[in-house]
Amino acid sequence: MRIVFEKRESVSRRATVLVPVVSFVVSLIFGAILLAVSGANPFVTYAAMVKGAVGSWYGITETLVKAIPLMLTGLAVSIAFRMRFWNIGAEGQLTLGGVAAAGVALYWSQGLPGWTVLPLAILAGIVAGALWAGIPAVLKAYLKVDETLTTLMLNYVAILYSEHLYYIAWRAPGYNSGTAKFPETAWLPQIAGRANVGLIFAIILAILLWLVFKYTRWGFELKIIGENQTAARYLGINIARNIVLALLLSGALSGLAGACEVLGLSRRLQQGLSVGYGYTAIIVAWMAQLNPIVILFVAILMAALLVGGDQIQMKMRLPASVGLVLQGMILIPMLAGTIFTEYRIRIVRPEKHAQPEVTS
Amino acid sequence: MNAESSPTPILEMRGITKHFPGVMANDHADLELYPGEVLALLGENGAGKSTLMNVLVGLYRPDEGEIYVRGQRVEIHSPRDAATLGIGMVHQNFMLVPTMTVAENIILGMTDLPFAPRMDEVARRIREISQRYNLEVDPNAYIWQLSVGEQQRVEILKLLYRGAEILILDEPTAVLTPQESHELGRIIKRMTDEGKSAIFITHKMEEVMEFSQWVRVMQAGKVVAVKKTAETNPQELARLMVGREVLFRLEKDACTPGDVILELRDVSADNDKGLPALRGVSFSIHGGEILGIAGVAGNGQRELAEVVTGLRKVTQGKILINGQERTNKSPLEIIQSGVSHIPADRIGMGVVGDMAVADNIAMKGYRQPPLTEHGILHPRRILELARRMIETFRIATPSPQTHIKFLSGGNIQKAILAREIDACAGLLVAVYPSRGLDVGATEAVRRRLLEQRDAGRAVLLISEDLEELLTIADRIAVLFEGRVMGILPADTADIETLGLMMAGAHESKE
Numbered sequence: 089m090r091i092v093f094e095k096r097e098s099v100s101r102r103a104t105v106l107v108p109v110v111s112f113v114v115s116l117i118f119g120a121i122l123l124a125v126s127g128a129n130p131f132v133t134y135a136a137m138v139k140g141a142v143g144s145w146y147g148i149t150e151t152l153v154k155a156i157p158l159m160l161t162g163l164a165v166s167i168a169f170r171m172r173f174w175n176i177g178a179e180g181q182l183t184l185g186g187v188a189a190a191g192v193a194l195y196w197s198q199g200l201p202g203w204t205v206l207p208l209a210i211l212a213g214i215v216a217g218a219l220w221a222g223i224p225a226v227l228k229a230y231l232k233v234d235e236t237l238t239t240l241m242l243n244y245v246a247i248l249y250s251e252h253l254y255y256i257a258w259r260a261p262g263y264n265s266g267t268a269k270f271p272e273t274a275w276l277p278q279i280a281g282r283a284n285v286g287l288i289f290a291i292i293l294a295i296l297l298w299l300v301f302k303y304t305r306w307g308f309e310l311k312i313i314g315e316n317q318t319a320a321r322y323l324g325i326n327i328a329r330n331i332v333l334a335l336l337l338s339g340a341l342s343g344l345a346g347a348c349e350v351l352g353l354s355r356r357l358q359q360g361l362s363v364g365y366g367y368t369a370i371i372v373a374w375m376a377q378l379n380p381i382v383i384l385f386v387a388i389l390m391a392a393l394l395v396g397g398d399q400i401q402m403k404m405r406l407p408a409s410v411g412l413v414l415q416g417m418i419l420i421p422m423l424a425g426t427i428f429t430e431y432r433i434r435i436v437r438p439e440k441h442a443q444p445e446v447t448s
Numbered sequence: 449m450n451a452e453s454s455p456t457p458i459l460e461m462r463g464i465t466k467h468f469p470g471v472m473a474n475d476h477a478d479l480e481l482y483p484g485e486v487l488a489l490l491g492e493n494g495a496g497k498s499t500l501m502n503v504l505v506g507l508y509r510p511d512e513g514e515i516y517v518r519g520q521r522v523e524i525h526s527p528r529d530a531a532t533l534g535i536g537m538v539h540q541n542f543m544l545v546p547t548m549t550v551a552e553n554i555i556l557g558m559t560d561l562p563f564a565p566r567m568d569e570v571a572r573r574i575r576e577i578s579q580r581y582n583l584e585v586d587p588n589a590y591i592w593q594l595s596v597g598e599q600q601r602v603e604i605l606k607l608l609y610r611g612a613e614i615l616i617l618d619e620p621t622a623v624l625t626p627q628e629s630h631e632l633g634r635i636i637k638r639m640t641d642e643g644k645s646a647i648f649i650t651h652k653m654e655e656v657m658e659f660s661q662w663v664r665v666m667q668a669g670k671v672v673a674v675k676k677t678a679e680t681n682p683q684e685l686a687r688l689m690v691g692r693e694v695l696f697r698l699e700k701d702a703c704t705p706g707d708v709i710l711e712l713r714d715v716s717a718d719n720d721k722g723l724p725a726l727r728g729v730s731f732s733i734h735g736g737e738i739l740g741i742a743g744v745a746g747n748g749q750r751e752l753a754e755v756v757t758g759l760r761k762v763t764q765g766k767i768l769i770n771g772q773e774r775t776n777k778s779p780l781e782i783i784q785s786g787v788s789h790i791p792a793d794r795i796g797m798g799v800v801g802d803m804a805v806a807d808n809i810a811m812k813g814y815r816q817p818p819l820t821e822h823g824i825l826h827p828r829r830i831l832e833l834a835r836r837m838i839e840t841f842r843i844a845t846p847s848p849q850t851h852i853k854f855l856s857g858g859n860i861q862k863a864i865l866a867r868e869i870d871a872c873a874g875l876l877v878a879v880y881p882s883r884g885l886d887v888g889a890t891e892a893v894r895r896r897l898l899e900q901r902d903a904g905r906a907v908l909l910i911s912e913d914l915e916e917l918l919t920i921a922d923r924i925a926v927l928f929e930g931r932v933m934g935i936l937p938a939d940t941a942d943i944e945t946l947g948l949m950m951a952g953a954h955e956s957k958e
Contacts, residue, residue, distance in 0.1 A: 303824055303825050303827070304823055304824055304825060305814060305815065305820045305823045305824070305825055306823065307825075308807070308814055308825060311800075311803065312800055312803070312811065315800045315801070315802050315803060316796075316797075316799075316800045316801070318793075318796055318797045319796075319797055319798065319799065319800050319811075321759065321779060322757075322759065322779065322789065322791060322797045322798070323779075323783075323811050323812065324778070324779040324780030324782075324783045324784075325780075326778075326780065
């Protein structure tokens with residue numbers, strides 16, 4: 089008897105549903121073993137996680153709070169990934185978007201009519217994120233500079249620059265860190281608990297992106313570039329220009345995420361703007377297989393994991409790291425499981441009439 | 449030597465069956481090979497020839513079936529097992545390291561070598577073997593210095609050095625000039641005289657007649673006929689191979705040239721390594737005319753197609769399309785001047801494998817109405833176009849939504865033809881359009897090219913198949929080391945002259 093690992097003829101519909109479910113169950117079992125080893129009752133812990141994330145109105149809204157930046161950055165990186173452009177710089181683009189929005193809110197709001205402050209602050213965030221992504225895009229498109237390095241390095245530049253601002257340059261008098269609270273004209277409204285209007289932006293943008301990818305000439309070109317650059321060039325598609333355009337859009341969405349964080353949640357620029365959403369976004373985008381609508385749901389799931397993880401830290405008095413380890417434990421089987429949507433395991437039984445063989 | 453006088457086959461395969469997902473690649477295929485003989489394995493692409501041979505050299509494990517070597521049942525798990533049994537294969541793509549010498553390549557991967565092999569001893573043995581079989585190669589030459597024909601000899605030497613008794617040659621003539629093919633024929637003859645046996649994979653009937661004593665015809669994974677070569681003929685073989693009568697001569701009307709559509713004036717270009725690939729190429733093609741480009745692969749054909757279609761910059765000279773200067777324009781500008789292109793690498797460049805057949809067919813027309821309006825695609829109109837093309841060009845596909853990578857090579861090529869011909873408005877550049885296609889698809893492709901010519905378009909046909917060029921081209925230019933050696937009218941050209949020009953005859957090489 090042999091076990092064969094072979095490619096499926098086509099992506100199985102049943103597998104696309106079944107695989108994540110089975111992977112999730114496997115994840116829970118692994119997680120349970122880990123919890124048992126560290127002396128916690130797995131069932132009680134899981135119950136606490138679920139309860140913490142979705143067991144109350146507060147829990148649900150807190151999950152949404154974390155889901156908003158994950159949705160926006162998840163959508164952002166998915167655009168770049170479609171073109172096989174490995175933008176791991178969503179974190180920096182988000183941070184710089186937040187910085188730009190904060191700058192407008194803090195220093196421009198006085199001289200402007202009140203109703204223009206919020207749109208201008210959001211726009212500033214979008215533009216800043218777009219330009220920050222545009223740098224590696226131009227370097228890649230015209231000089232073939234590897235984007236994984238440039239996008240990652242620019243994250244450090246953006247994050248450290250934001251720290252310089254809220255620790256030194258823009259620090260409010262009397263505080264150790266953080267800027268002054270923004271004027272109310274620059275506040276992005278909250279719609280459910282602390283979850284802000286960014287949720288609506290994310291949903292609208294996901295639908296728009298889905299339509300763009302499916303029904304526009306530009307989406308068609310992006311898909312061809314992503315699937316086969318040689319063919320794209322042969323078909324007369326301008327690859328360099330499209331890389332830059334797609335990355336400007338990608339950065340714009342991350343910048344919007346940053347703007348929503350500062351304008352709708354902290355309402356000042358302070359520590360905690362960059363907490364890794366831009367990296368988690370990569371996982372979100374892949375788990376959703378770059379489908380914009382699915383990204384919304386995966387982002388909520390990831391956010392629930394984050395909130396639930398925080399909760400067990402507090403309620404179960406487990407070390408902070410257990411929550412993070414548990415998140416990793418849950419993600420690995422889910423990501424590894426996606427291979428089974430394209431491959432399957434087949435067991436080959438030996439021929440019935442097997443007889444003694446002369447083997448060389 | 450023949451089957452009657454030596455009834456024990458050196459190799460026997462019985463009832464070999466091999467499934468791949470959705471395909472029965474080999475269906476109870478049998479094979480017998482006698483010592484000192486050449487067996488031709490003839491079949492269209494996808495008939496299962498290569499699968500059967502990969503089973504024999506241990507690259508695939510059969511689901512069912514038995515293999516006997518010298519009367520003994522054997523299990524072959526890997527190419528190493530095959531080598532132990534004296535079975536070796538020359539693949540279509542050579543497995544040589546360009547930066548190493550012939551001798552180093554020959555011993556590379558051998559397991560029973562001393563820690564530091566005596567290279568002079570190895571070279572001596574190589575010389576011995578090459579003299580015995582007339583395989584002239586310098587053991588100390590580097591692979592990159594050798595011509596394709598010489599590299600093939602190194603591959604054969606490699607097998608002989610390791611004591612192979614059964615040699616499998618996978619379409620060995622595809623990369624050779626006619627003269628080199630004849631030379632290969634002499635080498636094979638010499639080997640069989642020495643008692644070795646060979647299996648010769650091909651889809652060309654002429655080669656079966658020239659090289660083999662026996663022929664097995666495969667179709668859809670099955671062996672459908674076993675014939676003595678002396679007792680058959682190309683027409684019968686072709687019928688057995690495709691299961692119907694095949695036209696060998698295409699009807700061709702006289703050429704009625706119109707205005708000049710493409711003109712190259714003293715064009716030079718570099719290859720990917722920055723070395724000169726085209727050196728002062730000049731020619732022109734009129735509407736209603738097919739200009740064929742002959743030459744051994746690697747003499748500038750690829751670069752020629754690329755400079756004309758805007759995919760490669762010229763370093764010197766001018767390209768005119770419809771009388772307008774189009775030198776170093778972008779691929780899009782060239783497309784918009786009415787140029788269509790059937791690329792050599794149809795899978796890598798011609799299509800996007802993971803997109804639908806319909807999308808692939810729309811990949812030239814999607815920029816304009818009716819497929820797009822104000823940047824919005826009309827999926828229904830794309831589907832209608834695809835349905836029409838699938839019918840007109842007889843593309844065999846389960847549906848227009850099937851990912852094109854699941855289609856056979858011939859049907860992928862038909863889809864590319866459909867798209868390019870539909871978009872063509874003046875010049876069609878076709879590079880190796882029938883390479884690797886079976887007889888039926890080849891015929892379809894050639895008919896389409898002739899149709900384009902008769903519709904008044906100019907066709908630049910780059911091909912390595914001289915029969916093809918003589919059949920459908922109006923004039924034939926021979927490319928050697930980036931230069932045009934001469935342009936001959938197709939009806940007065942003959943294979944011998946073209947072959948000499950392909951080897952650089954109009955300029956002394958040595």
